[in-house]
Amino acid sequence: MLLTDIAHADDAGRIAEKTIDILTQPFTLEGNDIVITASIGISVYPNDGKDSHTLLMNADSAMYLAKERGKNNYQFYTLAMTERSLERMTIERGLRHALAHDELRLHYQPQIDSGSGRVVGVEALVRWQHPEWGLVYPDRFISVAEETGLIVPIGAWVLRTACQQAKAWLETHGPFNCVAVNVSPRQFMETNLLQTINQTLAETGLPPGALELEITESAVMQDPENTLQVLHQLQQLGVRLSIDDFGTGYSSLTYLRRFPVQSVKIDRSFVIDLPDDEGSKTLVRAIIALAHELKLFVVAEGVETAAQLSFLKSQQCDSLQGYMFSKPVDAELLKPGLMSAEFDTSASNQPI
Known part of the structure; x- marks a missing residue:
């Protein structure tokens, strides 16, 4: 105009x-x-x-x-936008180079059963090993990847690499629950998502049940009817499905009841102020109670203190993830026997 x-x-x-x-x-x-x-x-x-x-x-x-x-x-x-635009273009060019020159890395963070303390799975988290900037975390580049569409090839790389690693763990450590991989809203709307997942599982030999796809609540609510169809197709493949950042996306309870998901993940923004903040306590109680009523498994992320752990256990949260147990680390740096490790979830823990 x-x-x-x-x-x-x-x-x-x-x-x-x-x-x-x-x-x-x-x-x-x-x-x-x-x-x-x-x-x-x-x-x-x-x-x-x-x-x-x-x-x-x-x-x-x-x-x-x-x-x-x-x-x-x-x-x-404003003039500041020009500076930001230049940074955005620099990151976009860098990401294209990263994909072509194997600069992406995956780190893994264990998920702990709150009752037994056993590791029941890991979440795969992407990092960028930039030749000049060092290790770059996703909060700096994921938004640019989403805007430019680069999140699709990045997501495909993450999926393939995580499945390869999970298959190796199965062979060396024996059975474990699953490896969780985040699926971005842009990926979820891609028409070939199902084909990509099916092909990746076939090429890596990972059993479908050992893969969990984490989909944000806001993403699934962008087009609920299409989401429902895609989720049922993924369910038929045998992969596990989880709603990430639960409680932040204003989802309809009617749709949530219909979605064929097995678990929900409580966003770290609700966990960080536990147990001192009454509002956070009320929300977490409600989320866990609602999820359990719907027969869903509950994971809390961002667990960092013994007080947070104690409160989540008191509310029967099923699984825990956070620096309390381990920061995300490279697969090669995980201590031997991690998949069979047991953490003391009744007392103060030392991170691995």
């Missing part, structure tokens, strides 16, 4: 608000109610650019910020 003859930059903001309000009014298309939302970026001549190319580029940067801040809003361009 090109706005001319505006008296002040704020006028552009008011027009953006009106545009969003108009677009969000539902309309009917072939008998279906449709709602459109808009993320709008605004750049103003001449402060934000003196030619159309620069103005469009800067408005695009502002639009990405609007999307990051929850979508369906508008943002004005």
Whole structure:
């Protein structure tokens, strides 16, 4: 949209608000109610650019910020966005290089049975071993991977590598519950997800029941009916299914009851303030009780203190994950016999 003859930059903001309000009014298309939302970026001549190319580029940067801040809003361009845009392009180029030159790494964090203290599985977590930056954690690059679509080949690499490692563990350590792999919203909407998982299991020889796919609550609620279909197809393959970040995505209980998942993972944001924060205690109690009523296994992540452990055990949380037991580590650095290790879940623990 090109706005001319505006008296002040704020006028552009008011027009953006009106545009969003108009677009969000539902309309009917072939008998279906449709709602459109808009993320709008605004750049103003001449402060934000003196030619159309620069103005469009800067408005695009502002639009990405609007999307990051929850979508369906508008943002004005600032100079800081140019710096962020350059960093984003640098990360994107770096990720393409990382995929081509084997710079990605997987670390694994054990999941502990709260009753016996035995390791019942591990979660695979991606890292980037950058030649200059060192070890880069996903909070720095995953959002860029999602935006650019690079999360699809990265996710495929994570899946294949985790399955290969799990197969090796099965052969050397004997049976264990599963290896958990995160599936991003972008991956979940890919039409060939089922084929990718099936092919990976066949190539690595990992039994389907030894693989658990963690899908975020917000991802499964983007298109619940399609989600239900895909989850049933994955269930038929024999893989385990878990809802990650449970309690943060405002899911419909009706759909949750219908989803063929075996477990839910309590988000670390609910665990971090246990047991001192009454609100966190109430939410965790409710999540565990609801999940158990639905016959679902419950995992709590981010467990770091004996007090958190004690509270979660008192609420019959099934499995625990966090620095209390082990930080995520490279497979080669795991102590021998990890898969048969037992942790003392009744007292203060030393991390491995």
